Amino acid sequence: MPPLSGRTRQQIRVAVGGNLGPGALRLITAATNGSTTTFLTDDLWGSDNEHIGKWWLGTDDPNDGVQARVTDSAVTTNQTTLTLYPAVTSTLSDDTAELWSPEFNPEDIHRYINQAIMEAVGRVYDPVEDLSLFADGRQTRFDIPTGLTMLSHIFYRQKATSISIHTAGAEWDESTDSDATVTQDTKDYKRGSGSVKIVVAGTVSNGDVLATDSFTSLDISGMTHVEFWIKVITATAAADLQLLLDDTASCTSPLETLDVPALTADTWTLVRVALANPETDTALISVGLEFNANAGANTIWVDDIRAIDNNMHVWAEMPRRYWVIDVEARDMVLTPAGRNVAGYAALRLVGGDDPPLMAADSDVSEISDLFIIARATALAYGAQSGGAATDPDDRRRMFDRWTALADREYAKLPMLTNARRIE
Structure with a gap:
């Protein structure tokens, strides 16, 4: 069974936060209207000043993706007022946000997520098929369409209605x-x-x-x-x-x-x-x-x-010995035998593109969510761990644990066969 994928960056970030311990992340909702520098919520507990230094990250309009630091926190009748800097758009009742502990900056979590994705480049591809090329029996070189970083198969249209x-x-x-x-x-x-x-x-x-x-x-x-x-x-x-x-x-x-x-x-x-x-x-x-x-x-x-009739094509695979990739020119090159085999026919390129990095909370992962979450969690623990005398929260051990889990998920990623890199 292939690894599950398809979570948004926000969902992955929240999952990572949940793995970092009970105090790393809290999901909060505004109980009443605040201001450009305050957020009022009933979802926190503790005393005055307890949340100073934490990271506030808005998760809906008008502050979706807006980040600020908590400079003061005060409790009045079980309601916590967070003072934010820099100022945000005025917060309203029912606005949602994430509150991260000081050592886990959400921007760092985003970098760890993308670092995990980059680690999978070359192992996992977003499947792509392209039908824009056409052989005429004479042309040798074809510009490889953008959106492909790997080719695994080339087919030529053997029959068409x-x-x-x-x-x-x-x-x-x-x-x-x-x-x-x-x-x-x-x-x-x-x-x-x-x-x-x-x-x-x-x-x-x-x-x-x-x-x-x-x-x-x-x-x-x-x-x-x-x-x-x-x-x-x-x-x-x-x-x-x-x-x-x-x-x-x-x-x-x-x-x-x-x-x-x-x-x-x-x-x-x-x-x-x-x-x-x-x-x-x-x-x-x-x-x-x-x-x-x-x-x-x-x-x-x-x-x-x-x-x-685009529904009635018969495709035949081009033998791999009949085509090569010129990486420097980003060309697919047919050998003389390849030109003869294809003749005058449409070409279907089957390959893939590198999984895209995640730049927005709405972006959806195209590789295993479990791998991304485990690797990002390990990186977050590793960045905050130290030696035995300076690691009272045992984060080095947690780094090792989540690294092992990430390695296990990485091993489950599908192995590519017959893949030729384009870039």
């Missing part, structure tokens, strides 16, 4: 905007013998349909997505360009208006966009490209537009 909408084997000539010039490019393309090249003048306006082309009626109502290659000379933002599909000529009333994601300059990009209304796409006859926003001079290439 698809319908070709336009091969881009001829220039689009159904209609052309006055600010665009359309030609066939037989030198720069991704599949077949050429691509459609659209040179856009600086006089173009937002909403201009740059060009359209007609084709024999197609029913793609059983498909889920459209895939196509696109390249621009000047980078574009998401939705600057839109691919249009229509059952009327020249895309005058498109059934599908598909936003093209952000494009990097001078880079062929395989775009996969979900169909918005597949049930209506039963008799398409026209495809077009619109400059939807941030219109300006550009040159655009489009190639191999097809509809696919």
